[in-house]
Amino acid sequence: MESIKKITILTGAGISAESGISTFRDQNGLWENHEIEDVATPEGFARNPELVYKFYNQRRFQLTQDNIVPNPAHEALVKLEKEFDGSVLIITQNVDDLHERAGQESLIHMHGELLKMRCVATNKIYKSPSFFDQDTACPCCQEVGNLRPHIVWFGEMPFYMDKIQNALLDSDLFLSIGTSAQVYPASIFYRWAEQGGAKTIELNLESTAASERFNENYQGRASELVPEFVDKLLRGDISPEVS
Numbered sequence: 001m002e003s004i005k006k007i008t009i010l011t012g013a014g015i016s017a018e019s020g021i022s023t024f025r026d027q028n029g030l031w032e033n034h035e036i037e038d039v040a041t042p043e044g045f046a047r048n049p050e051l052v053y054k055f056y057n058q059r060r061f062q063l064t065q066d067n068i069v070p071n072p073a074h075e076a077l078v079k080l081e082k083e084f085d086g087s088v089l090i091i092t093q094n095v096d097d098l099h100e101r102a103g104q105e106s107l108i109h110m111h112g113e114l115l116k117m118r119c120v121a122t123n124k125i126y127k128s129p130s131f132f133d134q135d136t137a138c139p140c141c142q143e144v145g146n147l148r149p150h151i152v153w154f155g156e157m158p159f160y161m162d163k164i165q166n167a168l169l170d171s172d173l174f175l176s177i178g179t180s181a182q183v184y185p186a187s188i189f190y191r192w193a194e195q196g197g198a199k200t201i202e203l204n205l206e207s208t209a210a211s212e213r214f215n216e217n218y219q220g221r222a223s224e225l226v227p228e229f230v231d232k233l234l235r236g237d238i239s240p241e242v243s
Contacts, residue, residue: 005086014178070102073226116150168192
């Protein structure tokens with residue numbers, strides 16, 4: 001490999017945490033005092049839609065507060081996209097819009113987007129109002145109760161998996177930022193990248209059970225670590241060779 005030309009980056013909750021975005025899940029596995037099965041599964045939505053609508057309306061309200069803004073890690077990835085002599089694709093597990101607000105253009109939301117809603121009858125996607133629930137009429141079918149958060153819940157397949165796999169197989173460098181990458185399918189992204197001959201690097205607050213899978217590891221706060229790493233990449237200080 002002569003040089004790095006194609007970079008694919010996976011981002012997770014760790015890149016948004018310093019912007020004030022809650023990861024929702026605590027050490028007991030609860031999401032804001034709710035069982036995951038109740039607010040983040042198709043079964044939970046069918047069982048108690050009112051609770052699920054309320055949960056995501058609250059998350060949407062938090063995201064749109066004035067104090068929630070992109071941090072230097074988001075901004076550094078935009079700088080990389082603009083200044084790198086090659087292609088940069090961001091795959092994010094996050095459902096917030098901080099990458100977009102920072103100016104990122106080449107971006108895949110594999111778990112959906114909090115600020116969008118989807119019709120369960122037609123699969124059409126719409127920008128979400130600040131509040132919607134079971135009484136909100138769907139823009140396409142005019143039926144109430146047909147709108148759901150445009151979020152990938154547990155038990156559902158993430159979006160754009162074919163595109164993601166192809167990008168990883170065609171990469172020279174794969175970066176995993178702010179995520180433990182232990183849940184399928186993100187847990188095998190490094191393997192797809194390796195199959196294509198890419199170097200794999202993890203940037204995280206601390207080492208994880210998945211850290212040993214990567215060729216290199218760097219630990220630190222995303223707002224400090226990512227800008228420093230991006231500067232090294234742009235200077236050509238990151239070797240493309242797999243050691």
